[in-house]
Each structure stands twice: as structure tokens, then as C-alpha cells.
Amino acid sequence: MARITNVRFEHYHAPNTLGVEEICPRISWNYEDILTDFEQIAYELEVSEVSEPSKLTVISTTKLSSSASYLVPWPHSSPALVSRQRAAVRVRAWDQAENATAWSCHTYLEVGLLSRNDWHCKRIAAPWGPHASPGPDTEELYRKEFHLDISTLSSIIKARLYITAQGVYEAEINGKRVGDHFMAPGWTAYDGRLQYQTYNVGGMLVPGANCIGVRVAEGWFCGRIGFEGGHRNIWGEHTALLVQMEITLDSGEVLMVLSDGSWKVAKGPIRLAEIYDGEKYDARKEIPGWSSSAEIDNDDALWEPVLEILDLSDSVTLTAGFGEPVRHIEAIKPVSKIITPSGKVVLDFGQNLVGHVHLSNINGMPGDKITLSHAEVLEHGELCTRPLRICKAIDKYILRGTLDEEYAPRFTFHGFRYAQVDGWTGDSDSLFNSTRAIVCHSDMRPAGEFSCSHPLVNKLYSNIVWSMRGNFLSVPTDCPQRDERLGWSGDLALFAPTAVLLYDCFNFLKNWLIDLEHDQIVLGGVPAMVTPNATLPDPVWCRRVPCAIWHDVTILAPWALYEETGDESILAQQYHSMVTWMSKVPRNSSGATSLWETSVFNLGDWLDPSAPPSAPWKGSTDARLVANAFLIHSLSLMIKISHILDQPTDTTHFSTWHASAISEFRNEYITPTGRLVSDSQTAYALAIVFNLLKLSQIPHAADRLVYLVRKNSFCIGTGFAGTPYICEALAQTGHLNVAYGMLLNEKCPSWLYPVTMGATTVWERWDSMLPDGSINEGEMTSFNHYAFGAIARFLYERVAGLRRVEAGWKRFGVSPGVIGGLPFSEATAEHVCPFGTVRCRWVAEEVEVEDTDGEDKYRIKLQVSVPYGTTCEVFIPDGGGVRKELVGPGERSFESLFVDDGSWPVEALPPKS
Ligand code: BGC
Numbered sequence: 076m077a078r079i080t081n082v083r084f085e086h087y088h089a090p091n092t093l094g095v096e097e098i099c100p101r102i103s104w105n106y107e108d109i110l111t112d113f114e115q116i117a118y119e120l121e122v123s124e125v126s127e128p129s130k131l132t133v134i135s136t137t138k139l140s141s142s143a144s145y146l147v148p149w150p151h152s153s154p155a156l157v158s159r160q161r162a163a164v165r166v167r168a169w170d171q172a173e174n175a176t177a178w179s180c181h182t183y184l185e186v187g188l189l190s191r192n193d194w195h196c197k198r199i200a201a202p203w204g205p206h207a208s209p210g211p212d213t214e215e216l217y218r219k220e221f222h223l224d225i226s227t228l229s230s231i232i233k234a235r236l237y238i239t240a241q242g243v244y245e246a247e248i249n250g251k252r253v254g255d256h257f258m259a260p261g262w263t264a265y266d267g268r269l270q271y272q273t274y275n276v277g278g279m280l281v282p283g284a285n286c287i288g289v290r291v292a293e294g295w296f297c298g299r300i301g302f303e304g305g306h307r308n309i310w311g312e313h314t315a316l317l318v319q320m321e322i323t324l325d326s327g328e329v330l331m332v333l334s335d336g337s338w339k340v341a342k343g344p345i346r347l348a349e350i351y352d353g354e355k356y357d358a359r360k361e362i363p364g365w366s367s368s369a370e371i372d373n374d375d376a377l378w379e380p381v382l383e384i385l386d387l388s389d390s391v392t393l394t395a396g397f398g399e400p401v402r403h404i405e406a407i408k409p410v411s412k413i414i415t416p417s418g419k420v421v422l423d424f425g426q427n428l429v430g431h432v433h434l435s436n437i438n439g440m441p442g443d444k445i446t447l448s449h450a451e452v453l454e455h456g457e458l459c460t461r462p463l464r465i466c467k468a469i470d471k472y473i474l475r476g477t478l479d480e481e482y483a484p485r486f487t488f489h490g491f492r493y494a495q496v497d498g499w500t501g502d503s504d505s506l507f508n509s510t511r512a513i514v515c516h517s518d519m520r521p522a523g524e525f526s527c528s529h530p531l532v533n534k535l536y537s538n539i540v541w542s543m544r545g546n547f548l549s550v551p552t553d554c555p556q557r558d559e560r561l562g563w564s565g566d567l568a569l570f571a572p573t574a575v576l577l578y579d580c581f582n583f584l585k586n587w588l589i590d591l592e593h594d595q596i597v598l599g600g601v602p603a604m605v606t607p608n609a610t611l612p613d614p615v616w617c618r619r620v621p622c623a624i625w626h627d628v629t630i631l632a633p634w635a636l637y638e639e640t641g642d643e644s645i646l647a648q649q650y651h652s653m654v655t656w657m658s659k660v661p662r663n664s665s666g667a668t669s670l671w672e673t674s675v676f677n678l679g680d681w682l683d684p685s686a687p688p689s690a691p692w693k694g695s696t697d698a699r700l701v702a703n704a705f706l707i708h709s710l711s712l713m714i715k716i717s718h719i720l721d722q723p724t725d726t727t728h729f730s731t732w733h734a735s736a737i738s739e740f741r742n743e744y745i746t747p748t749g750r751l752v753s754d755s756q757t758a759y760a761l762a763i764v765f766n767l768l769k770l771s772q773i774p775h776a777a778d779r780l781v782y783l784v785r786k787n788s789f790c791i792g793t794g795f796a797g798t799p800y801i802c803e804a805l806a807q808t809g810h811l812n813v814a815y816g817m818l819l820n821e822k823c824p825s826w827l828y829p830v831t832m833g834a835t836t837v838w839e840r841w842d843s844m845l846p847d848g849s850i851n852e853g854e855m856t857s858f859n860h861y862a863f864g865a866i867a868r869f870l871y872e873r874v875a876g877l878r879r880v881e882a883g884w885k886r887f888g889v890s891p892g893v894i895g896g897l898p899f900s901e902a903t904a905e906h907v908c909p910f911g912t913v914r915c916r917w918v919a920e921e922v923e924v925e926d927t928d929g930e931d932k933y934r935i936k937l938q939v940s941v942p943y944g945t946t947c948e949v950f951i952p953d954g955g956g957v958r959k960e961l962v963g964p965g966e967r968s969f970e971s972l973f974v975d976d977g978s979w980p981v982e983a984l985p986p987k988s
Contacts, residue, residue: 077109079166079179086581088520094187094273096395098156099149104166105911106943111965115142117169122153125161127232144944145909158193161185187273187395188237196319196333199381201340214292214345216365217316219338225282233323234280239271242314243294243486247366248279248287256400257515261549262295264607265310267593270396288366291316292348292486299351301609304465304558309611339378348486351466351558356482358475359441398517398586401549405514412507416456419495420503422510427451427492427836427858429545429555430515433483439500441476446498449491451556451858454850458495462856466558488515490545490556490859516544519578525870527902534830539864542837543577546861550587554857561605565625566862569799571635573868581636585645592652600659602626621661623677623702624796629656630709640909641883646716669736670703677702680757683794684824684841688853694794696757700744701796704761707736740767749775756783757797763804777808789816791824799865806873815898826866837864875904877915884908889939890950891917895931895975911942930974937969
């Protein structure tokens with residue numbers, strides 16, 4: 076009998092459902108163990124209130140005749156949830172023969188504090204703020220004791236800690252760490268939104284004296300952050316803390332422990348906590364028992380009363396946020412120990428990653444100092460820190476002088492593969508065994524897998540996943556190591572369609588897009604170049620200058636989320652932002668009026684390999700052509716989006732604009748036969764994929780693209796703008812073999828060149844490291860930028876051949892990317908879509924057959940998994956053509972013989988979504 080699994084609210088995953096901002100969450104579920112003819116004809120939702128950990132009171136039971144199992148509405152008969160309410164839902168369903176499934180397991184969700192009126196605490200700060208000094212400040216330790224007698228303790232049914240800081244914080248209760256978030260409360264546009272977190276602290280309370288302690292450091296809020304060295308105090312001049320602990324007793328009484336003027340504050344052992352420069356921890360300055368009620372050093376010079384400062388401005392929304400918290404995801408052991416030519420000890424973790432080092436078994440004298448310096452690469456055998464620019468990336472630990480000390484930074488993170496350790500007092504074997512790299516990022520659910528018969532391509536795929544991991548830390552960033560780590564919108568605009576295939580990043584990006592719109596409103600309608608807008612204090616160009624691609628993120632990112640999930644709510648949420656941006660695109664004031672104003676500077680095909688290292692915008696493709704291609708692409712999406720959201724006037728407006736823009740584009744940039752005035756890979760790729768050509772022009776344009784690729788010896792000639800589309804353009808026009816020629820090329824510039832150079836993440840530049848191992852002289856050289864990793868989408872969709880046909884995967888296609896000569900003899904892709912896991916795996920081999928007139932013949936075996944709720948169009952290479960089958964849920968296998976001369980026929984490809 077069919078089994079209901081994975082019941083969930085909106086786009087949340089356990090354990091991230093405590094303290095959410097939802098009042099009528101939609102509900103989804105999947106099926107397992109279905110028979111092939113199973114059809115859901117009705118479902119029943121049972122909503123219960125959870126009044127104590129194990130007591131469920133049914134609020135409503137709603138049965139509906141419906142085949143829907145994804146994002147079904149909150150039942151009408153259940154009142155909207157209110158602040159602090161905890162609900163449980165379970166589901167059962169009926170099939171066409173009226174057989175009911177068993178009830179699913181219960182799924183839980185708890186609402187956070189929905190209104191400012193729910194907050195009763197004061198915002199507190201250390202009396203020595205605001206920071207007058209230009210340099211960074213030490214962390215602050217806040218503490219408050221409270222008493223719970225034994226009878227009170229035994230009558231507690233629920234205890235929650237609602238907490239946030241302007242800065243970054245870690246809380247402890249009675250000496251134990253609360254929760255497992257890293258760099259909480261995360262980075263948002265702090266002038267508009269501040270996230271708080273909710274923790275279940277019931278099990279941490281004890282009879283008698285209790286203590287809550289919170290350490291707060293500057294973080295993104297007032298630490299140095301930004302572009303070209305950044306600024307301090309962008310969102311405020313001092314850190315602050317808001318704490319509200321609510322202890323609910325079985326009588327209904329709620330005891331509150333609130334941040335207020337009765338709290339004490341002291342300077343903590345973290346003497347420096349900076350995102351760029353790193354952390355300095357002086358263990359001699361620890362205050363033993365600082366977060367417990369045990370006797371502590373009550374030296375008044377140490378502990379001072381806090382300041383109650385003005386309540387948080389009403390213009391700042393206190394929000395639970397939507398993105399998953401940043402956590403310690405994985406610990407990695409070093410793979411080797413290197414003694415550098417200058418005699419330094421460097422540990423190699425074998426993987427460029429983002430997080431920090433964890434040291435244990437530290438032994439030495441009080442005051443001994445261990446220094447950890449980080450870098451992504453070595454140059455001339457030494458740590459190469461030049462690409463970090465104005466960023467030290469150094470953590471220092473000063474020993475307490477006791478046995479087996481341990482250290483890991485709390486309020487900083489680095490992008491590194493290598494860590495140089497100075498001052499280790501033990502032998503180098505003990506260092507090797509006592510060191511781990513802790514990988515940190517937003518704790519999104521992995522959503523995809525890809526592998527194939529080509530080891531270098533598999534490594535490329537792994538590098539792309541690692542670059543996404545490294546740059547999805549609270550917000551989507553450009554790079555995680557140097558003095559930027561900013562939410563550069565263009566990088567995300569181009570990578571979002573790939574990102575959604577690798578991880579479930581719906582909530583992560585939904586959260587960031589809210590900030591994006593906030594920054595956009597502050598700047599009068601033109602989005603910021605980076606969100607959160609750390610360029611606010613800069614009078615420079617990145618404040619309020621319209622920029623194609625970077626600002627098209629307003630449309631491209633929500634569209635990627637919609638395509639992946641079919642969830643129109645994200646389009647509705649961002650519609651105002653999209654329409655506002657479109658109204659701000661500066662249009663040509665003379666002559667043609669539907670395209671970009673020609674005098675506006677655009678970044679164009681950023682980092683085209685032919686651009687000089689110091690001027691990445693000077694690529695071979697006209698930057699205006701690139702800007703206009705993206706404008707037309709955005710317009711075509713706005714036609715669809717306004718239609719989906721039923722905005723007919725806007726649909727007409729965008730359709731008219733799109734028609735005239737495309738006509739002006741053709742007049743300006745395309746010859747009657749289909750040549751582009753910028754005779755470049757990017758120009759043709761964009762023209763083909765964005766449908767800028769007339770049908771009659773496509774073959775000529777495609778031939779020209781193939782010619783350019785061959786002329787360039789299959790090397791890449793694209794930057795940020797063209798890279799996501801070049802292979803797809805070739806595949807769409809029947810040149811999959813040429814696309815494979817580019818994909819499998821190992822000469823620089825290519826996707827595999829960095830892999831052959833030992834890369835473990837995607838580089839910012841095609842040649843961040845030069846063939847002789849030296850590092851590109853360009854002042855902007857990172858080894859961890861996801862933009863060029865957009866090719867992972869091609870791996871899924873064209874090599875493995877698994878692609879979405881309808882938004883949300885209700886219909887998907889499988890079309891093995893097998894071609895004659897078998898550059899790939901097998902490929903597998905799987906993806907967790909809203910309905911379950913879609914999967915395809917194919918294996919091909921050459922077979923000896925006598926009667927094929929010298930043509931090569933191959934056998935292909937294909938397996939496809941189709942979850943309930945989806946339909947799959949399978950394209951099976953067969954003979955000299957392609958056989959199409961439409962299949963429903965279940966596991967399917969296909970086998971056929973096919974003939975191929977090396978060119979994969981375009982009709983074999985499933986239609987695009
Ligand atoms: C970033 C890029 C970004 C660009 C735009 C760089 O410094 O690292 O990824 O998009 O600036 O100017």
C-alpha cells in the first residue's frame with residue numbers, strides 16, 4: 076500500500092521548524108511504495124495543537140477530493156496560527172478504489188514571535204560603546220542569573236529562548252552552549268531586518284540558581300565589511316543584545332527572563348573578532364563560570380552594568396527569517412603536513428573549504444601563542460596570501476597554560492585549503508592528529524547528485540558543489556576568502572538556475588531576496604550591487620548605478636526558484652521588486668527607445684578570458700549587446716511572470732516592450748543572415764538561448780558559433796555572462812559533440828584546466844593559477860567563485876540528460892547525452908524534486924555489428940525513477956533516431972541499439988521548460 080512520507084510545511088526541513096514566521100503554512104508530502112496505477116483522489120489533513128511535548132489536541136480534520144499533494148493550502152477549518160503556537164500535522168489519502176493509506180507520521184512546526192508587541196525585553200549594550208576607536212573591539216560577555224525552585228522546574232512544560240544581537244552571538248545556559256548555530260543571527264540588511272532565533276532550552280534549566288550568558292562580537296553588523304577594504308560600523312556603532320526567555324508552566328503562567336538593565340557585561344577572551352582579519356583568543360582572559368551560576372569573579376572592574384539603549388527602531392523588522400541557519404557541517408582531517416622552503420609548518424586539508432580550524436591537545440605555558448594563517452593556494456611552496464588583499468585571515472590563540480586546551484574560532488570564517496601553524500608546542504605528529512578543518516555554511520538540504528564516466532568531469536562537479544557550499548554562508552557571496560565576501564547580485568543571477576539543482580536553496584534565497592528588495596527601496600528602485608548593501612557608505616559607483624545582469628537578479632533569481640519548485644508565491648513576493656527594476660532600466664533617450672541607454676557603463680561579459688587581468692569588463696563582446704540580451708531575456712520572463720500572477724496590463728506592457736526591444740536589437744546587432752556584430756562565443760550563445768534570432772537565422776548563427784569554438788581550439792571565450800549558456804546553445808542547435816569538445820578540453824581557458832591544476836573549487840578567473848603554478852597577477856584572484864560553475868546545469872541536463880520540463884518537476888524529461896565515440900560511456904543524475912527523487916542513469920557500449928555500412932553501433936541501457944505526481948518524457952536513442960515514451964511513476968528500464976556518427980540530433984532533446 077502507498078505510504079505517505081516527508082510531510083512538510085512550506086519549504087522548511089527539520090530541524091529548522093522551531094520559531095518560524097508562518098500562520099497558514101501550506102503542506103506537502105511524498106509517496107513511497109506506490110503501485111503503478113496508484114492515484115490519489117482525496118486527502119485528509121489533521122491539524123493538532125501541541126500543548127506540551129507529547130499532548131496533541133486535534134483542532135481540525137479536513138478531507139478534500141483532490142489529487143494535490145504539494146503546497147496544499149492550510150485547511151479553512153484550522154484557524155491561522157498565532158505567536159508561540161505549536162502545531163502538528165498528519166496526512167492520509169485515498170486512491171481511486173477508495174482505499175485509505177495509513178496516517179503519516181506527525182510533522183511539527185512552532186511559530187515564533189510574530190509581532191513587535193510579543194517582545195518585552197530591552198535592547199542592551201556594553202557601557203563602553205559606542206565604539207569610538209577606529210579599530211575592532213573585543214567580544215562582550217553578558218550574563219544574568221535567575222532562580223527556579225524545584226517545584227517550578229518540575230512544572231515547566233516549555234522553555235524557549237528568543238534571542239538576537241546586532242553583531243554575532245553565542246548563548247550559553249548554565250555553562251552549556253545553546254543550539255548549534257554559527258555566526259547567528261546571520262547577515263541581513265540590518266537597517267531593515269534583523270533575524271532572531273528560537274531555541275528549545277527546557278532541558279538546560281536546573282533547580283535553584285541558573286545563569287544565561289551571551290557572548291557578542293561585531294560580526295557583519297559593525298565589524299569591517301565591504302568593498303575595497305570596507306568600512307566599520309555600517310549599520311550601527313555598537314553591538315547590542317536582545318534576549319527573551321519564556322518559561323511556560325503547566326498552570327499557564329509564563330516566567331520571563333528578559334534582557335534589561337539588570338544584566339552585567341564584561342570583556343571576553345576573544346580580543347579581536349573580525350570577519351576578514353580573524354580572531355584573537357586570549358585564554359588567560361577567560362572568566363571561568365561566566366555563564367553559570369557558580370561563584371564567579373565578581374570583580375566590579377570586570378563586570379559592569381549594561382546600558383539599556385533605545386528600543387530597536389520600528390523601521391527594523393524583527394523576523395524569524397526563512398533561510399536555514401549556518402552550522403558546522405563537517406570536520407575534515409588534514410591530508411598532509413608540509414614544511415615550506417622557509418621552514419613553516421603548513422597543513423593541507425586537501426580541499427579548499429570555508430570555515431575554520433579546530434585545534435585540540437594544545438599544551439604549553441601560559442601566554443604561549445599559536446597562530447593560524449590561512450590561504451587557498453601555495454605559491455613557491457609558501458602560503459599565498461596576496462589574493463586576500465586587505466584581509467589578514469589569521470587566528471591567534473594565547474594559551475591558558477593548562478592541560479590539553481582546545482581552540483576553534485567562534486566569530487570568523489576563512490576560505491582556505493592550507494593552514495600555516497606557528498607556535499605549536501608539541502611535535503608535528505601531534506599537530507597533525509589534533510587539527511581539523513570545520514566546514515561551515517547555511518544548512519541547506521542537498522538536492523542533487525551527478526556522476527559520469529569521466530573522472531575529471533566528476534571532479535569538476537565536486538568543485539562546483541564545494542564552491543556553492545563555500546559561498547552560501549548566510550547570504551550568497553562572490554567569494555569567501557578575501558576582503559569582499561559580499562552578496563554580489565550578478566554572480567547569483569547567473570548561478571541561481573544551477574544552485575537550485577545542487578541544494579534546496581529556496582528558503583535561503585527567499586530570505587536574501589527580501590533584503591534585496593529592502594536595499595532596492597532604500598536606493599530609490601535601483602537594486603544595490605551587493606545585498607546586504609555594505610557599500611552604503613561609499614560615494615563610489617557601486618551605490619546606485621544601474622547594471623545589467625547584476626540587477627536582473629531581481630527577476631532571474633525568483634524565476635529560478637519558481638522553475639525549480641513551481642511555487643508562484645516567490646514570484647508574488649518579488650513582483651514589486653521586479654517591476655520596479657524594469658521601470659528603472661535607463662533606456663536610450665535618442666533613437667531606439669527600448670534598449671539600454673548607450674552612455675551607461677555596464678560590466679558586460681565580466682572576466683571574459685580575453686579581457687586584460689586588470690580590466691575584467693573589457694571583454695570581446697560589446698557590453699551593450701550583453702546588457703540588451705539580458706534585458707530582452709528579463710522582459711521575456713516578465714511576460715510569463717505577469718501572466719502567471721494575472722497582471723494583464725503588465726503582460727501587455729512587457730510584451731510590447733519585448734517586441735520593440737527585440738526588433739531594435741536585431742537592427743543593431745544582427746545581420747540579416749544571422750551574424751552577430753560581436754563575433755564572439757558569448758554573443759552567439761546569448762542570441763541562441765535567449766531566442767533573439769529569427770528562426771531562419773539560427774542555423775547560420777549556430778554554424779558561426781561552432782566555427783568560433785573550433786577556431787579557438789575548443790577553449791572557452793566566455794566570461795560570467797556567456798558561460799552558463801555556451802554549451803547549452805551548442806546542444807540546442809544540434810552540436811552536442813562540439814559542446815562536449817569544450818567541456819572535455821583541458822587547455823586553458825577551459826572548465827577542466829583548473830581541475831588538471833589540482834583545483835578543488837571553482838576559480839574566479841579561468842586562469843587564477845597559471846600553468847607554471849604561479850598565481851594570476853590580477854588584483855582580483857579568488858579560487859572560490861561559483862559563477863563559472865553554472866556549467867553543472869549542463870552536466871545534469873545534457874550529459875546525464877535529466878531536465879525539468881514543467882516548473883516544479885510535474886513533468887520532466889530524460890534524454891541521455893550519449894553520442895558516438897562515447898566521450899561519456901555512462902552518466903547518472905538524481906535530484907530531490909518536490910515530489911520525491913527523480914533519477915536517471917545510462918550506460919552505453921560499442922557493439923560489433925556487421926551490417927551497418929561502417930557506422931558505429933552502440934547499446935544503451937537506461938534506468939529512470941519517476942516519483943508519484945510526475946510524468947517523464949523519455950527519449951531513447953534507437954536505430955538512427957530517437958524513440959519517445961511517456962511514463963508515469965515507478966522504476967523504468969530501457970535498452971536499445973543505436974547508430975551515431977558523432978552528432979546528436981536536436982530532435983532528441985526534450986522541450987525546454
Ligand atoms: C566580485 C565579483 C563581482 C564583481 C563585480 C568582484 O570583486 O568578486 O564576483 O560580481 O566584483 O564588480
